[in-house]
Amino acid sequence: MSYQNFYFLGIGGIGMSALARFFRAKGFDVAGYDRTRSDLTQQLEKEGIAIHYEDEVSLIPTLFKQPDNTLVVYTPAVPADHSERLFFERHGFKLLKRAQVLGEITRQQRGICIAGTHGKTTTSTMTAHLLKESHVDCNAFLGGISKNYTTNLLLSQKSDYVVIEADEYDRSFHQLTPYMAVITAADPDHLDIYGTPEAFRESFEHFTSLVREGGYLIVKKGADLTPRVHSSVKCYTYAVDQDADFKATNMRISNGEIIFDFHTPTEEIHNIRLGVPVPVNVENGTAAMALAWLAGATAEELKAGMASFKGIHRRFDIQYKSDKLVFIDDYAHHPTELKTSISSIKKVYGERKVCGIFQPHLYTRTRDFAEGFAEALSLLDEVILLDIYPAREQPIPGVTSQIIFDRITTKKKTLCTKQELLSILAKKKNFDVLATFGAGDIDRLLPDIKQLLEERK
Template sequence: MENFKSLYFIGIGGIGMSNLARYFLAKGYRIGGYDRTPSDITHALSQEGAEIFYEEKASSIPEVFRDKSNTLIVYTPAVPESHEGLCFFRDKGFTVVKRAQLLGMITRSSKGLCFAGTHGKTTTSSMAAHILAQSPIGCNAFLGGILKNYNSNLILSDTSEYSVIEADEYDRSFHQLNPWIAVITATDPDHLDIYGTEEAYLESFRHFTTLIRPGGALIIKNGLKLNPEVQNGVKIYHYSGENNGDFHAKNIRIGNGTIVFDFVTPEGVITDIELGVPVKINIENSVAAMAVAWLCGVSSTGLRRAMASFEGAKRRFDFWLKTDDKVMIDDYAHHPDELKASILSVKALYPGRKITGIFQPHLFSRTRDFYKQFAKALSMLDEVILLDIYPAREKPIPGITSQLIFNEITTSNKILCTKETLFETLKTRNFEVLITLGAGDIDRLLPDIKACLENR
């Protein structure tokens, strides 16, 4: 990196790109980038000093970022290979790297604490980052969500040797990392547009475990369909939410809006851990996060204090409205198992209340591969409002629409609509508990959905 004075990010508004842009801004680099549309993230980056442009054509790239000896180009796999700006930089001989390669450089110059898994990695890595940041140990953290405690997806430390990183399996990105400690939360098949088969998906996780540095550790959830392969000198620990393993929870107490439990470690029990975000799935997430922090040397007092003060990440079981008669929750869930976990958590929190879900499927390929599983999870709701598929990086696949999911949903109270007709639909219904679900752009509708509920 010492050869470069500036970085240009193609897809700078993405959650995983923006934290890197922020990191190098803080290090004194000149930062520029392209994104398709303005967002809260791009506005914040602009205020922090990044130069952001919204036209794809190469002519919109400023002169200051056209010096290939000074500028490193970083792109996300979500950007198509035909992107005009990306093609320009490649044709001109710039050094062009994927986001994961840049993260890999950071893990090689620090002790990378890397969180992988089909789901759970954002919450778990955010918890671990918060615990370390609140302790004398500290960390740099590159997170997959905006952490409410910091209103950022980046945590900085000038002195810590640790970097917390969300290890994304999409496009085999996590193979670029060099972890000191790796966590694997889940291996339910996903991204079959990349991997093709469940076997190839699991093989990718196995390869990830071979990258852990000697002297480090692997922390893996009990019962996963995975045979890890680690280098000599790497310790393997198992964890679970409330069953067994080297790290687990026991004496769980749930009531009056709180969750408290005792944290079992290989060397003893740390009593009375209270979750700042009292959702049942967070017992399991917190066990993995605390296991990492415990291995890094955080004290019992530090673990208790940080877990109680953890406010969560935006779009991870995020309360938008909470009154006696109306509740609105937003969650990023976009895999069938994530949907199931979110819906079960809502039902546990609000037994006897009518639960309505608005779901926006993410990707044509994921819908094709899992439409029956999505429908099964959504059928646990009392009422379902299903939106069109958010395409993200994909082009339409013939015959693949939200109708596939809709046809399989067994809940009789269901409706299929577009984003454009959603608010007319909302006006005709009464809500007790509403949860919005999906990884697309449904989050941009949240203020208006909240207003609609408040006005009814």
């Protein structure tokens, strides 16, 4: 790209911040705006990126007010009437969505793109780690903060592979040109964008058509879609304890460890140990190992990489652990993700009583999937349900957390605001495992919750 300056509208997003870091690492001048100061934006500032938090044109650094050498990158979450966005549009700047910039990167390098309603952040981070730990190496734009590398951007001086989380929101992943692609799931979501489950599924089918000639597509066995790949693209399936091209079998869970065997089309790799012993990571790991194996990683490199994987911030993230209590935080915000996460907790911790705190994300998602959320939350021994986190949306009449709450069958259930949570939680004693779920701002309460549990010793 023939620009010297890159300005980001919404720089604090997990995907935007990785791009900002990428251009900064390449020696370009980078600055940006975000609505909210966060740990991530403060880290970017420490790395030398200028950020401001008010929608005010006068705060844009002078260097970035030159349309000839400044590219503006924005997210779909930035509204059309945002004053800085309007300034750039009216003064002849080139504006690109984050996905368009990533798409250009996939055309310059060999993109390994992980798509799916669930599991894409873990799978992409696992894939990147496996390649980093092998002789293959890679670059990576991750949808979460890797605990192995404490960042969402990985760079390589020798590899032209680039691992990218392919986001289906706003059809962003249609901008990509993958060399390899995985689809972990195509369960309907974002119906505010797609309208119908059929349109959502069709979007994933279109994504498969974007895999470049001579590339690879790997789809979870049973995913409800029909690939539309070029005749030269090699297609594979993956699964756990099912017949598939890549599969995990013989899973053993004991003493806080998970061990399993991995089968490729031509070899078997026995006794793979999960560094993060969560049952769902066997499935995520199967997809990640399939990608890394196709890229050339050896059996021993795969085993070592899986064992040394430390996980991702906010993905089955253990915040606190004592002899009596465990506190886990998870990003789950779709009914299937929630059910999978709760089921994993139940498998790992057996008969121990689990209390879950859930913050619904978006009015439309709550409206469309209230029954599914209630079914998943009913697996818990106790439920604390918070108000909806609106994110980019305006309220919808009649849509509140109450429509989930009324359907939950667990007898011990509480509906409260975020402000009331700590005082309510302080009175509850009858649980062994506490879990927080949601994609909103519930993570900002984690330090206070952790302190409350530590004081309960």
